[in-house]
Amino acid sequence: MPANIGLQISLELSKILPIRSVIDTVGSQILKLARDLRLSGSDLVVEEDLAEVFGRGQINPEFEAKFKDVVKIQNFVPLSKGSVISLESGPGPTMLHAFRDKRYFAMVIQMSLLAWMHRREDLASMLSQVMTERFEMGVPGASSSPGVDGIIMTFAACSSQSSAFPWAHYVELVESQFRGSIINYYYHSDHLRLTRPVLLAAIDYLYLVQRFPEDRKITVSSAAGSITLIIWAHYILGLTVAVVEPASETNLVFGDQQSPHMIITWPLNTIGDENYLEWDAGRVDIQPEIRLLDSKMTVVLESTQEAEGGRGIHAEERHPLANYGITFLKRLFNTVMIISDKDPIYEESAKWATAMAIHADRRLDRQISFSESDDNSGISREPLPAASVEIWRILASARLIFADTALDSGGIDSYARFLRESTLDEDNFPSTFNAFLKRVPVDHDDSPAAKHLFNIKHLAAVILVFAHVSEVESCADLPILFVSPTDLSISRVINNGPVERSELSARSVFDAVQSFLVGSDYLDEYSCQDSFLRSEFGWSVFLVTVGDKDPGIVRPELVHIKRGTPTNTKTKERKLRMKDSLGAVLKGIPEGQPLLRGLEYLPRLAARVNRLSGRQEYWTTRAQDFEACVFVSVEPSPEWRQHSGISPWQEVIHYGYMQNHLWDSFTTPCCDHPRTSNPEPIKLGPDAATLLGFSPYGE
Numbered sequence: 001m002p003a004n005i006g007l008q009i010s011l012e013l014s015k016i017l018p019i020r021s022v023i024d025t026v027g028s029q030i031l032k033l034a035r036d037l038r039l040s041g042s043d044l045v046v047e048e049d050l051a052e053v054f055g056r057g058q059i060n061p062e063f064e065a066k067f068k069d070v071v072k073i074q075n076f077v078p079l080s081k082g083s084v085i086s087l088e089s090g091p092g093p094t095m096l097h098a099f100r101d102k103r104y105f106a107m108v109i110q111m112s113l114l115a116w117m118h119r120r121e122d123l124a125s126m127l128s129q130v131m132t133e134r135f136e137m138g139v140p141g142a143s144s145s146p147g148v149d150g151i152i153m154t155f156a157a158c159s160s161q162s163s164a165f166p167w168a169h170y171v172e173l174v175e176s177q178f179r180g181s182i183i184n185y186y187y188h189s190d191h192l193r194l195t196r197p198v199l200l201a202a203i204d205y206l207y208l209v210q211r212f213p214e215d216r217k218i219t220v221s222s223a224a225g226s227i228t229l230i231i232w233a234h235y236i237l238g239l240t241v242a243v244v245e246p247a248s249e250t251n252l253v254f255g256d257q258q259s260p261h262m263i264i265t266w267p268l269n270t271i272g273d274e275n276y277l278e279w280d281a282g283r284v285d286i287q288p289e290i291r292l293l294d295s296k297m298t299v300v301l302e303s304t305q306e307a308e309g310g311r312g313i314h315a316e317e318r319h320p321l322a323n324y325g326i327t328f329l330k331r332l333f334n335t336v337m338i339i340s341d342k343d344p345i346y347e348e349s350a351k352w353a354t355a356m357a358i359h360a361d362r363r364l365d366r367q368i369s370f371s372e373s374d375d376n377s378g379i380s381r382e383p384l385p386a387a388s389v390e391i392w393r394i395l396a397s398a399r400l401i402f403a404d405t406a407l408d409s410g411g412i413d414s415y416a417r418f419l420r421e422s423t424l425d426e427d428n429f430p431s432t433f434n435a436f437l438k439r440v441p442v443d444h445d446d447s448p449a450a451k452h453l454f455n456i457k458h459l460a461a462v463i464l465v466f467a468h469v470s471e472v473e474s475c476a477d478l479p480i481l482f483v484s485p486t487d488l489s490i491s492r493v494i495n496n497g498p499v500e501r502s503e504l505s506a507r508s509v510f511d512a513v514q515s516f517l518v519g520s521d522y523l524d525e526y527s528c529q530d531s532f533l534r535s536e537f538g539w540s541v542f543l544v545t546v547g548d549k550d551p552g553i554v555r556p557e558l559v560h561i562k563r564g565t566p567t568n569t570k571t572k573e574r575k576l577r578m579k580d581s582l583g584a585v586l587k588g589i590p591e592g593q594p595l596l597r598g599l600e601y602l603p604r605l606a607a608r609v610n611r612l613s614g615r616q617e618y619w620t621t622r623a624q625d626f627e628a629c630v631f632v633s634v635e636p637s638p639e640w641r642q643h644s645g646i647s648p649w650q651e652v653i654h655y656g657y658m659q660n661h662l663w664d665s666f667t668t669p670c671c672d673h674p675r676t677s678n679p680e681p682i683k684l685g686p687d688a689a690t691l692l693g694f695s696p697y698g699e
Helices: 003-014 017-039 044-054 061-071 093-100 102-117 120-136 148-161 167-181 196-211 226-236 324-333 344-361 391-401 409-421 431-437 448-467 489-493 508-518 520-526 638-644 655-663
Strands: 075-078 085-089 217-220 241-244 251-254 262-265 290-293 299-303 318-320 364-366 479-481 502-504 531-536 539-543 559-563 565-568 577-580 607-609 615-621 626-636 649-653
Touching: 017 044, 017 093, 044 102, 044 120, 044 148, 061 102, 075 559, 085 559, 093 102, 093 148, 102 120, 102 148, 102 167, 102 226, 120 148, 120 196, 148 531, 167 226, 167 251, 167 318, 196 217, 196 226, 196 290, 196 299, 217 226, 226 241, 226 262, 318 324, 324 344, 324 391, 324 448, 344 391, 344 409, 344 431, 344 448, 391 409, 391 448, 431 448, 448 489, 448 508, 479 508, 489 502, 489 508, 508 531, 508 539, 508 559, 531 565, 531 655, 539 655, 577 655, 649 655
Parallel strands: 217 262, 241 262, 364 502, 577 626
Antiparallel strands: 075 085, 085 565, 217 290, 241 251, 290 299, 318 479, 531 539, 531 577, 539 559, 607 626, 615 626, 626 649
């Protein structure tokens, strides 16, 4: 080809290069977004499919502004000094993309609400079924489910990146209206949970009513899911919702429209007296029918409960740690009767729960894990090292959990003194409860005093768990689950008498906090003993041994809780769990320690960590978690090397193992010898000898 023709072709091709450049630019932006979402745990295809469903909703402008203002703040905190892992909170790839795309933003808000109210795995499974059913029904624009796993991870991304938004505030707004207007209202988790037919209908009916507000209405035949539906329809989408109670002549209206867009019929059923003071007791009608009506109140579409799989999924509502105890008591008390928010029963219950937490803490020992293979016949297991914390930590936890109630320290102290001398039971229940207990319906199985004592012990356990959090004062916004008193295993350590003592294992507090974050069922299924961090809803709990710390100052009875999701700062990957890597195989410490004899002994180090080679922290990414492996270089003393021929070696550190070993350690009091860089020899008796060095084996 002649040179001039080749040049001409090049000139002609250059005219279309800008088009290709634009195409490449758009493609690269999409690929970058897809990579960012995948690294954060979500998926572009899944989010697009979900945006096609939820993105049709028009978010109430006032609510949109509030949501953006709350969730826009980003923060980055290193997990430990120099670590490649940081705890990142605030908007991530999913939320940042939502700020630029209204469909995605509508999707994130609505998924954030649904995830706040339900267990994520169950909700994702139900949503997957609903999407597939819409596709099979031939709904215009519907696509089949992108897969349960992908929906789970997108729910997790929406939850963690919007965790600062106070959904509990909106639940309380609805509940306060219910308590003031509905004669037979009492709290039950069924008021939060959505069934599959309701979800199937809601994701189409709500948007149809938004588009044709004069021609379409929605009716719901039951109170099941009512709180969630009201927040969704009224606060998020700006629709007017009316709650109609057949026993009352007035309707409860959320909104300012004369003609409501959604009508919920409140049932006549009430809780039985025998269920009073029992958490989540009784049963709500969970067979709601949801209908779409035209302006003439003719049924256009309806979704009814099917016999198969009709019960739906379980609600798992969250609440900030701040005022968690007061909300628990309000829901417990206001069932068959109305208890004023100013009733002294709240303060008295809070003080007794705090006193019981202090009393139990004074009687907590560490459960030492003696190896079955060791000969422990000559080892005394008494006294066991204490697992208690300072009283100020317990008071700080209680004042946060009962934030709306002033706790009198003098009253708490007097109740704690009572427990040191007497056993609190239904026979000697405090007279301060008499006025309340006289109003309580009598159950043939358990007395009102016995029931209330059970609930107070549960709240004492909650106080005690979070008293073991190193920085509990900064955890006011921590979104924890309402755990049933029967599901919190650590409640067994709460004793109400002067004699009993209890033991905590090395991971009791860590696992208890996890149960508040992820639920006890999920914890049992997925937790493993080599994990040291768990993250949920934008918060992380991790062992106090994590980081480059002097073991001598670590308190293994504490845990850390901080805002943020673990993120690899180099790759931007996010995971909800971190664990120790157990695959490293290292050369063990050589055996053999020289026996030194003499009438005196010079204190010195047998070995020291080489600070030049340093502490090396390695991270590996797995499907569900990050794995950590930490190496330190150890230099034996010249004397040890000379006697035994020992060489420098690398030691591996596992944060979980460190927790267990420190838990099993007895901390001795400081000696009276002054610290000096030039220690003086210590005189020994004629029958004494010393060994230089150490080994990983029991001597």
